[in-house]
Amino acid sequence: MTTILEVSDIDAGYGPVQVLRKLSFTVDEGEVVVILGANGAGKTTTLRAVSGMIPSSGSVRFRGGEVRGRRPDQLCSLGLAHVPQGRGTVTDLTVEENLRLGAFSRKDQAEISADIASWYDTFPRLGERKDQQAGSMSGGEQQMLAIARALMSRPTLLLLDEPSLGLAPLVTKELFGRISEINRSSGTAVLVVEQNANLALGIASRGYVLETGQIISSGTAEDLRNDDAVRQAYLGH
Amino acid sequence: MSEFLQFTFIGLGKGAVYATLALALVIIYRTTGLLNFAQGEMAMFCTYFVWFGHDRGLPLPAAVLVGMFGGFLMGALIERLLVRPVSKKAMGNPLPIVIITIGLFLGLNGLAPIVFGEQAKTFPVPFGDGSVSILGASIFTRTLGTLAVLAVSVAVLWAIFQKTKFGLGLRAVASNAESSALVGVPVGRMLLIGWGMSAAFGALAGTLSVEGGLDNTLMALPLIYAFAAATLGGFDSELGAVVGGLLVGVITELLARYGTIGAYSVGQDLKLLPAFLLILLVLVFRPSGLFGKGEVKRV
Numbered sequence: 077m078t079t080i081l082e083v084s085d086i087d088a089g090y091g092p093v094q095v096l097r098k099l100s101f102t103v104d105e106g107e108v109v110v111i112l113g114a115n116g117a118g119k120t121t122t123l124r125a126v127s128g129m130i131p132s133s134g135s136v137r138f139r140g141g142e143v144r145g146r147r148p149d150q151l152c153s154l155g156l157a158h159v160p161q162g163r164g165t166v167t168d169l170t171v172e173e174n175l176r177l178g179a180f181s182r183k184d185q186a187e188i189s190a191d192i193a194s195w196y197d198t199f200p201r202l203g204e205r206k207d208q209q210a211g212s213m214s215g216g217e218q219q220m221l222a223i224a225r226a227l228m229s230r231p232t233l234l235l236l237d238e239p240s241l242g243l244a245p246l247v248t249k250e251l252f253g254r255i256s257e258i259n260r261s262s263g264t265a266v267l268v269v270e271q272n273a274n275l276a277l278g279i280a281s282r283g284y285v286l287e288t289g290q291i292i293s294s295g296t297a298e299d300l301r302n303d304d305a306v307r308q309a310y311l312g313h
Numbered sequence: 314m315s316e317f318l319q320f321t322f323i324g325l326g327k328g329a330v331y332a333t334l335a336l337a338l339v340i341i342y343r344t345t346g347l348l349n350f351a352q353g354e355m356a357m358f359c360t361y362f363v364w365f366g367h368d369r370g371l372p373l374p375a376a377v378l379v380g381m382f383g384g385f386l387m388g389a390l391i392e393r394l395l396v397r398p399v400s401k402k403a404m405g406n407p408l409p410i411v412i413i414t415i416g417l418f419l420g421l422n423g424l425a426p427i428v429f430g431e432q433a434k435t436f437p438v439p440f441g442d443g444s445v446s447i448l449g450a451s452i453f454t455r456t457l458g459t460l461a462v463l464a465v466s467v468a469v470l471w472a473i474f475q476k477t478k479f480g481l482g483l484r485a486v487a488s489n490a491e492s493s494a495l496v497g498v499p500v501g502r503m504l505l506i507g508w509g510m511s512a513a514f515g516a517l518a519g520t521l522s523v524e525g526g527l528d529n530t531l532m533a534l535p536l537i538y539a540f541a542a543a544t545l546g547g548f549d550s551e552l553g554a555v556v557g558g559l560l561v562g563v564i565t566e567l568l569a570r571y572g573t574i575g576a577y578s579v580g581q582d583l584k585l586l587p588a589f590l591l592i593l594l595v596l597v598f599r600p601s602g603l604f605g606k607g608e609v610k611r612v
Contacts, residue, residue: 181497
């Protein structure tokens with residue numbers, strides 16, 4: 077397996093507040109990696125630093141090249157898609173416009189339309205509501221739209237920021253099933269940060285545990301499930 | 314009856330001017346999500362570019378193109394040099410940008426006479442100064458010409474915003490810049506083009522509104538009517554800006570002629586009052602305007 081994302085010793089934060097301290101982790105081609113952590117551990121900041129939304133120091137290598145300091149739209153055309161926390165669908169646009177927007181960096185019109193049609197097959201709710209404003213949909217539907225939209229750019233790596241946030245347990249469960257399916261069928265690697273450790277570890281091959289901006293533990297999903305500290309802090313048993 | 318019609322036509326003529334400026338306001342709102350208080354003064358400044366081209370011997374349509382090109386550059390420069398550095402520091406707070414547009418309003422107003430001279434410039438009347446008689450009242454050819462330009466502009470802008478990928482990118486950035494960047498939209502370039510487009514459109518609005526001479530007061534009053542027009546029509550609708558502009562023009566003109574407050578007639582002096590009143594009423598009863606989509610939020 078080749079490593080597609082290699083984050084080494086990054087520091088990042090907001091103004092004078094440093095959040096990440098010498099953070100390092102990797103994601104291999106086609107795998108699902110989860111970063112677990114409590115509120116304020118730095119999960120969102122990690123993803124924001126990787127996709128260039130906030131400045132960082134250290135090194136971020138994506139598909140073999142150094143990308144630290146690149147803008148998010150440049151990273152997107154390199155094959156990195158990021159679904160931000162709170163979904164980030166453009167609520168004023170219709171469902172279909174959101175999907176078209178997701179293909180902004182692509183030029184193959186016919187294929188774009190075919191991709192949109194196939195997303196309507198995958199998530200029929202989106203097809204039913206294609207001309208509705210995205211903001212009028214339920215949280216779960218918007219999260220599906222956000223993920224479909226991110227995948228419209230045909231990325232090699234998908235970053236997901238707490239996809240379960242604000243969703244009912246059943247919806248969350250279905251959502252993680254979908255993410256796993258997409259990963260298996262398209263081979264898109266997924267880096268997901270989550271508080272819901274149970275579900276996230278269920279679809280991941282490896283994981284990291286983040287605490288106050290540092291990785292305190294890492295291993296295969298199986299290892300982390302059996303780790304006493306992880307069980308107590310994140311699995312609740 | 315024919316007097317009523319006559320004042321309606323005069324109102325339409327003024328309304329068409331408000332509508333063009335309102336369209337410039339709509340463009341910048343659609344592309345950046347901002348209210349630009351300097352829109353009128355930017356239009357005034359670009360109209361000087363048009364005058365400059367015409368003064369050097371260009372026919373008016375060519376001079377307008379020069380003005381629009383100059384306007385695009387001016388808008389793009391303002392975005393790049395003033396708006397972008399400040400909005401980076403402002404962290405999503407729109408207030409500093411609004412203050413910048415107010416600064417631009419004052420700055421451009423002061424700069425115009427310094428650059429171009431204090432004397433009002435003689436400026437050609439677009440579409441001639443003839444008139445056509447309809448049902449016993451006369452309507453200026455210039456009003457008809459302006460309405461035609463408006464119709465074409467609305468159609469072109471609508472097509473750009475609704476039917477092109479570029480327009481989709483512009484709208485997306487105005488609505489949610491951060492999220493648009495994450496799906497590959499070059500946000501900086503879009504904002505730059507948005508400022509450029511609206512400033513370029515200002516050159517057209519200015520040219521259509523010059524009456525008599527061109528000086529730096531050209532847009533001071535029309536801007537207020539244009540805000541009323543865009544509020545009435547909805548800030549995110551090109552068609553709304555035009556319908557709003559025409560309505561505001563006709564309503565204020567008819568009120569000026571027939572309206573009374575107690576024993577006093579409204580007249581030209583108090584014409585501004587209904588415009589303000591209109592802004593207030595729309596904001597209270599239908600904040601998204603007649604054609605605006607309004608915000609959809611689900612909790």
